[in-house]
Amino acid sequence: MPKQKQLQVSAIENGTVIDHIPAASLFYVIAILGLDQIPNQTTFGANLDSHKFGKKAIIKVADKFFERDEINKISLVAPHAKLNIIRGYEVVEKRDVTIPDEVVGIVKCFNPKCVTNNEGVLTRFRVEDKEDLALKCHYCEKITSRDELQMV
Amino acid sequence: MKNKSLVSISDYSRDEILKVLELAALFEARPNRPLLRDKVVASLFFEPSTRTRLSFETAINRLGARVIGFTDSSSSSTTKGETLKDTIKMVSNYADLIVMRHPLEGSARYASEQARVPVINAGDGANQHPTQTLLDLYSIKKTQGTLDNLNIYMVGDLKYGRTVHSLLMALSHFNPTFYFVAPKELAMPREYKIFLKERGIPFYEQFEMGKLDQADILYMTRVQKERFSDPMEYERVKNAYVLRNAMLAGTRDKLRVLHPLPRVNEIHVDVDSNPKAYYFEQAENGVYTRMGIIAAIMGLEAELTNN
Numbered sequence: 040m041p042k043q044k045q046l047q048v049s050a051i052e053n054g055t056v057i058d059h060i061p062a063a064s065l066f067y068v069i070a071i072l073g074l075d076q077i078p079n080q081t082t083f084g085a086n087l088d089s090h091k092f093g094k095k096a097i098i099k100v101a102d103k104f105f106e107r108d109e110i111n112k113i114s115l116v117a118p119h120a121k122l123n124i125i126r127g128y129e130v131v132e133k134r135d136v137t138i139p140d141e142v143v144g145i146v147k148c149f150n151p152k153c154v155t156n157n158e159g160v161l162t163r164f165r166v167e168d169k170e171d172l173a174l175k176c177h178y179c180e181k182i183t184s185r186d187e188l189q190m191v
Numbered sequence: 192m193k194n195k196s197l198v199s200i201s202d203y204s205r206d207e208i209l210k211v212l213e214l215a216a217l218f219e220a221r222p223n224r225p226l227l228r229d230k231v232v233a234s235l236f237f238e239p240s241t242r243t244r245l246s247f248e249t250a251i252n253r254l255g256a257r258v259i260g261f262t263d264s265s266s267s268s269t270t271k272g273e274t275l276k277d278t279i280k281m282v283s284n285y286a287d288l289i290v291m292r293h294p295l296e297g298s299a300r301y302a303s304e305q306a307r308v309p310v311i312n313a314g315d316g317a318n319q320h321p322t323q324t325l326l327d328l329y330s331i332k333k334t335q336g337t338l339d340n341l342n343i344y345m346v347g348d349l350k351y352g353r354t355v356h357s358l359l360m361a362l363s364h365f366n367p368t369f370y371f372v373a374p375k376e377l378a379m380p381r382e383y384k385i386f387l388k389e390r391g392i393p394f395y396e397q398f399e400m401g402k403l404d405q406a407d408i409l410y411m412t413r414v415q416k417e418r419f420s421d422p423m424e425y426e427r428v429k430n431a432y433v434l435r436n437a438m439l440a441g442t443r444d445k446l447r448v449l450h451p452l453p454r455v456n457e458i459h460v461d462v463d464s465n466p467k468a469y470y471f472e473q474a475e476n477g478v479y480t481r482m483g484i485i486a487a488i489m490g491l492e493a494e495l496t497n498n
Contacts, residue, residue: 178297
């Protein structure tokens with residue numbers, strides 16, 4: 040019976056499913072949310088077929104409910120991510136992520152001469168443009184755009 | 192303004208800019224006012240800048256305060272690997288005000304967050320140099336009688352020149368019209384043109400100075416050879432950005448030529464004797480402007496305006 044060999048990603052009783060993550064962003068999302076540091080039972084799926092992206096990733100975290108501020112941090116790498124909040128095996132709420140007005144400590148400043156890249160300073164940006172993504176460094180005042188985006 | 196750091200020109204509103212210029216004028220009328228006799232000012236120059244340092248230290252001395260500090264990072268503990276944060280924390284235990292020059296961009300903002308006393312940015316890399324901007328504004332106001340509704344020509348390197356960027360932002364409070372004269376490779380960056388468009392401020396871009404008969408201020412900057420990717424291009428354009436005395440014929444009586452200095456050859460020496468040449472006085476104005484800035488931050492405003 041070949042079916043038994045197929046690994047099933049089991050449904051969770053309570054927790055959060057993060058869907059529609061671009062496949063290439065999976066490990067950024069894990070790092071940004073600190074999912075490699077938590078004791079919760081967590082399932083990752085990478086390179087799954089998706090109508091939207093071609094390949095997508097999915098994350099299921101049992102018994103974990105994210106704060107809005109916390110989850111918005113992933114919007115930079117997964118702007119179309121969808122959150123399904125699960126209680127008693129049922130989806131009780133669906134949520135989108137939105138790009139925040141301020142980004143603290145996730146992104147590296149693009150300017151090599153910026154104080155944040157030389158003196159171990161926590162990065163801080165004001166989001167000037169949410170469509171094309173323009174992050175203005177609070178310190179050196181230079182713009183980091185999507186093409187230059189690097190995680191800390 | 193009292194106890195507030197000055198890191199970027201955008202930290203000051205229109206009214207705050209005008210207040211500093213008012214105080215600067217009081218100091219020009221009477222420069223020696225030892226109002227800060229019991230104060231210590233730290234002058235931290237992590238990279239040498241003799242012109243800016245002497246201007247600041249003159250301003251501090253004329254206000255009667257004492258100066259501590261260093262003139263380049265080789266004589267500070269930075270060479271032992273001390274972080275900027277630790278240096279600032281330590282110095283803010285000693286001094287009532289910190290003046291800082293540092294090669295890293297954003298270092299002044301960071302220092303202002305770490306210090307318990309106000310910080311004045313005396314240049315953070317290619318980022319900001321707000322006291323230069325304020326002294327430019329002081330020079331413009333003094334020679335034109337106003338900052339409002341002026342025709343401002345900016346000539347030379349408008350891409351990398353931080354002084355023109357900060358001046359542009361500061362003047363945006365005063366309904367100016369800008370004329371940008373620069374080679375293609377050194378044109379005013381897009382972000383500043385967007386900034387002006389958003390505020391409905393008119394600007395014109397041209398490759399040559401042309402007729403200058405409508406200009407109130409001619410702000411010259413240095414065109415450096417090493418900024419060009421193609422050295423042939425530099426040879427082709429370099430003469431278009433040199434001001435000669437003959438070009439000032441037929442210009443407005445009140446026109447003044449400004450330059451942040453040091454100049455190389457972009458203003459021919461034959462301009463120096465023209466009464467419209469103002470760049471040396473501009474440098475002198477730096478001392479009064481810095482006195483005005485320090486006075487505003489140290490809360491001397493009431494004391495000054497009552498005397």
